Amino acid sequence: MTPTNQERIWQVIHAIPSGKVSTYGNVALMAGLPRQARAVGKCLSQLPNASKIPWHRVINAQGKISFPADSERYDKQKQLLQDEGVFFFNNKIKLRVYLWQGE
């Protein structure tokens, strides 16, 4: 079959282990789509509510959530991450510790 970019992205995100995170750019790269960080974001924006994709494990390159810190989505993602053992330090994630770049 002909896997769409979106499917590759899903697969990569799905491969992110619990307790780890990855950046949009990194996901794009691992999906074989260099410089398509935005496309990754767009995909996630279209994900249904009940999607099984661990979208919360995808953050931006600054180690922060790509939502305004006062939005609902922000809190939601932060909560999910903390539930998996990813803790925040001053609203930022330590990529040094949690960034997942493959096995």
Next chain:
DNA sequence: CATTTGACTTGTG
């Protein structure tokens, strides 16, 4: 087909 948009990234000051 031209323009805008966006859950991005990196560099500069």
Next chain:
DNA sequence: CCACAAGCCAAAT
């Protein structure tokens, strides 16, 4: 650390 600009590229309008 924060603000702004430029780069980048697919999908939507």
